[in-house]
Amino acid sequence: GQNIDQPTEMTATEGAIVQINCTYQTSGFNGLFWYQQHAGEAPTFLSYNVLDGLEEKGRFSSFLSRSKGYSYLLLKELQMKDSASYLCAVPGYNQGGKLIFGQGTELSVKP
Amino acid sequence: SAVISQKPSRDICQRGTSLTIQCQVDSQVTMMFWYRQQPGQSLTLIATANQGSEATYESGFVIDKFPISRPNLTFSTLTVSNMSPEDSSIYLCSVESPLPRAGYGYTFGSGTRLTVV
Numbered sequence: 001g002q003n004i005d006q007p008t009e010m011t012a013t014e015g016a017i018v019q020i021n022c023t024y025q026t027s028g029f030n031g032l033f034w035y036q037q038h039a040g041e042a043p044t045f046l047s048y049n050v051l052d053g054l055e056e057k058g059r060f061s062s063f064l065s066r067s068k069g070y071s072y073l074l075l076k077e078l079q080m081k082d083s084a085s086y087l088c089a090v091p092g093y094n095q096g097g098k099l100i101f102g103q104g105t106e107l108s109v110k111p
Numbered sequence: 112s113a114v115i116s117q118k119p120s121r122d123i124c125q126r127g128t129s130l131t132i133q134c135q136v137d138s139q140v141t142m143m144f145w146y147r148q149q150p151g152q153s154l155t156l157i158a159t160a161n162q163g164s165e166a167t168y169e170s171g172f173v174i175d176k177f178p179i180s181r182p183n184l185t186f187s188t189l190t191v192s193n194m195s196p197e198d199s200s201i202y203l204c205s206v207e208s209p210l211p212r213a214g215y216g217y218t219f220g221s222g223t224r225l226t227v228v
Contacts, residue, residue: 033216042203042219043154045112045210087153097142097207098169099217101153 002026004102006088011108012078020073020105022088033099034062034073035087043087046073075107083109113138113208117220124194124227131190132223134204139184141207144217145177148201157202160187194227201225 003025012018024032031050035043049055049064049071061074075082088102114137124130134143142161146154157177158166166179180188191198202223210216 040224042222045216045218048210048216098144098156098159099154099205101155104153 002090002092002100004088004090004100006086006102006105008103009106009108011110012075014078014080014109014111016078017074017076018078018107020075020086020088020107022071022073022102024069024071024088024090024102026069026090026100029066030091032062032064032071033089033091034071035089037085037087037104039084046086078109080109080111083107112210112216113140113206113218115204115206115218115220117204117223119223120221121224122226124225126195126227128194129190129192130194130225131188132202132204133188134186134220136185136206141184143181143187144205145179145187145189146203146205146219148203148222150200154203157189191225194225196227199225199227 006022031048033048034046036046037043047062049062052064052066054061054063059076064071085104085106087104089099092098092100116135118133142159144159145157147157148154156169157172158168160166160179160181162181162184176192178190204220205217208218
């Protein structure tokens, strides 16, 4: 089966850097997604990692280590609008394309 | 990436009634996914809807409570039947979709915020 763990909540200061960790256990692996979800809105795609290493996209970067079952999302130069829930998700292996989500990390950015 | 139009965006319903949620996609897709997000929780898959066959339900979800239609490759509906306050959640549809620099990913509808009173 699959299991995904991420911290429930984090707090950071505007302009700072924050790292949101995600560990996963899966019977197979088809990549890992990060989504951002503002309160009352649908999740929006941030990143997809299928190979080990760091993928950088502007202020957001995502890292994957398949051997450790570990990923993180790195947010730089934090802005107040980055306050949101960040969801780590993996496709269910041989399960018809569904996504398995972690419980989400609620990030609060303070001035 | 695919664009999904989901409606209604929100509704307040009386217990014992039913609500049908619609999702329209701007391109043909094989599978559509329906998720539930209870207050303060992450997303849980309800079922996968394929065109031309019955939906596949996840453990804990049954067709009588959440009937799904998939009449063609661009459209699906989810009905929440005989509602109770415990059904108050956000319901989202999702499709697999090409995404820039990612090969493929999953795009979500804007969600339906359901409150049962």
